[in-house]
Amino acid sequence: MSAPLHVPHERREQVAAALRARLPIGAVLSDPEDTRPYECDGLAAYRQLPMIVTLPTNEEQVLAVLDVCRELNVPIVPRGAGTGLSGGALPIIDGVVLSTARLNRIVRVDDYARTAVVQPGVRNLAISEVAAQYGLYYAPDPSSQIACTIGGNVAENSGGVHCLKYGLTVHNVLRVRVATIEGEIIELGSEALDAPGLDLLAVFIGSEGMLGIVTEVTVKLVPKPAAAQVIMASFNDVVTGGNAVASVIAAGIIPAGLEMMDRTSARMVEPFVHAGYDTDAAAILLCEADGTPLEVAEEIERMTQVLEAAGASAIAVSQTEAERMKFWSGRKNAFPAAGRISPDYYCMDGTIPRKNLAQVLTGIEQMETTYGLRCANVFHAGDGNLHPLILFDANQPGEFERAEAFGAAILALCVEVGGTITGEHGVGMEKINSMCVQFERAELDAFSAVKRAFDVPMLLNPDKAIPTPHRCAEFGKLHVHHGAVPFPELPRF
Template sequence: MSASLPIDPERQRLVNAALLAILPERCVLSAPEDTRPYECDGLAAYRQLPMLVTLPDTEAQVLAILNLCRELNVPIVPRGAGTGLSGGALPLANGVVISTARMNRIVRMEPLSRVAVVQPGVRNLAISDAAAQHGLYYAPDPSSQIACTIAGNVAENSGGVHCLKYGLTVHNVLRVRVATIDGDIIELGGESLDAPGLDLLAVFIGSEGMLGIVTEVTVKLVPKPEKARVIMASFDDIVTGGNAVARVIGAGIIPAGLEMMDRTSVRMVEPFVKAGYDTDAAAILLCEADGTALEVDEEIARMTEVLSNAGASAIAVSQSEAERLRFWSGRKNAFPAAGRISPDYYCMDGTIPRKRLAQVLTGIAKMEETYGLRCANVFHAGDGNLHPLILFDANKEGEFARAEAFGAAILALCVEVGGTITGEHGVGVEKIGSMCVQFSSAELSAFHAVKRAFDVHGLLNPDKAIPTLNRCAESGKMRVSAGLLRFAHLERF
């Protein structure tokens, strides 16, 4: 667990006075009791009291803060709702947090064009609530959608249980308006099918606040399906369940959602939510079909056949909308339910090829013995995005360190089988060491070059997501092939 670094009081007074000269008093927080809620995001193991917190109401105020911080050489940490799980919004003792939570207005809803233009602090679920009267909704649905903001979703390229069919944030955002560290406003993307120039929108989405501050987002809306039903399939062992995922996709079926939970996660969730889960199963799959009534009935029948042939020991199909929502409520409440069986948990996030699911789940089971910790597996099985919950007790000396080592080992296994160290939670500070496992020095240098192109001053969310080459070398995680370090002549940051 991290401890806060001290704040320089003289520096704090100087920057605070400068901010109050350009912002209303309500927009600047400096007292510890006011800044304490911003000391961490969802990764509460890492904490740092920020020097100052700003809460701008307008885009003009965002620009004013950026200009001031650039002039005074003050680093900036952007923040949405603080629901991120990788420490991406971890403050700095010498930095200013810019929270866009107050910029929470839906600018306009265009049902005929099927787009919504929203400010950065609008909650994910609020977009769908506003679009519902037009028979539309915003598809990406992370488990934190009741609280997380659209700018945070853009920063992390968030997904959700329906991302297999409808895509991640990057597939559902058309345009982003960005305030740069140089005090300019740029627009990436557009409301047409294509935009002129390089596709910098795709570069910006998932950049974790390192390239600019989001001030407005145009999202794509999709029609609400006429009908949706979900299958709960039980399996007697987790390997069979993992192989069944590949069988469903191999049959040419793209479910609206395809999620997997192991016995540990099912048994921690069921008493909490009473979703009707099979607590005797080694693993369950939740497979959803949506569309017209005819399409749904046909797809449910096809998936039932595939799952039966793949070795499902039991199959239940939702018979009402209430039952469908109840099935999903267990999956969406898996993280809070972990508190029923463990004082603490460490949520990992990695992505693997679907065909490697069984192999990786078996590997994680062996790691439980190696590290002496339990792990509940809950994940987006359809796109191979794993969310292992490593259960530990922070009050026991050394357990958090073991949990971190366990998590790093899972991510290394993801890379080994052809996957990646994150799917939707981002890198932040949590996985910065694992970046050294996955990427070569040349690749990391390219990432730093992109960062410099947007932020030559290095003030936007510094020391997050992209490790320096020296850091990789010092941690012993720099990738070396045949005893040689490729591109050894390149700059070492």
């Protein structure tokens, strides 16, 4: 649907009044000063004031919002903590933002079954904090885990530094309870080992709020390892470092975490967290082993041998838990640390086969010259999930447009080598044009058909993730076409 340039006052008041009749005081925000905090998510380059923001506190109130919006034909943008990086929670000018932040109750933890039932507004890290008393934790650990919510993790199929061994959100969620646009409650998946019928849970996880509103999630918990250590391996060039990643996996080793940072990333992070990084190395790998003390010692020894044979110029191993956490703190703070060396950064997200890491990193290095911008590379090397941080200054005319074009070129390269345009950040608004690079029209039509099966009126997060035929025809395989920006109707910065 096409968004209007402005919303008539009468329409805003009509929708607000209908929502206030169904929701408690304080659960409906319509004044611009109240809705401004919701104008963007973690992709702050694009902003749009929502018409209305709703803050339900239980499932019944979520259904009430859906009822009103369905009856009045109002688009709905679901929102968790707003930490997403692809514009998936970008408001629609004539739409309602449905925030699940107040559905933040941990319903129960079952230490025998090793599961936790939580509402979507529960923070990722809070699950592990509660489960710690049972010697358990929730494995997926996005860098924003201190703030991001499980509902948002389900929407984006989030991962984290330990996703190589323990999997993404889709591998750690057993069941979701969903409110549909028709006002029904359905359950996908099961707390049993399998669920009857089609695997709609896997379809729903990563659907970016386009199929329904999560009201409850059952997650798997895993035992906290008795021991863990991290190797920091240094390399004199990124190609050797990239090839070392493939060597570790080829040796039959599945580390708990396998992350890579280039020199630019290490140097921007080290003054910020004092992690002890080798800032002279062209690239560093962080390789973690966890398990029993004997298992950890054996895996550390094997990985050390593989890394040395792969060309590591130096190797350091964490000797205490505090040192291990320091090593990881640098990696997890890479995004905020970018502010130390650049006024702005544009965080991309693409996934490639591990064997092509060196090729793609070399390609990104060449693109720095092409686009006249620096790029800091920090990523989940073990599963090939790249997070290039393109550094730019929004105050300089044309730099953001160059950063976008740089990012689109990186995604096109990911597709060219057999990868994908996103690993865990989602498509949202950011990569919607790149979907035309990744998929043929028939495939995009199939995606649209899945959405229509869940959302006949097409009100849930419309115009996100799946490009229309017109958009693909207009932009083709280019993110910026004939000098046009992707979303000219949206204010930037």
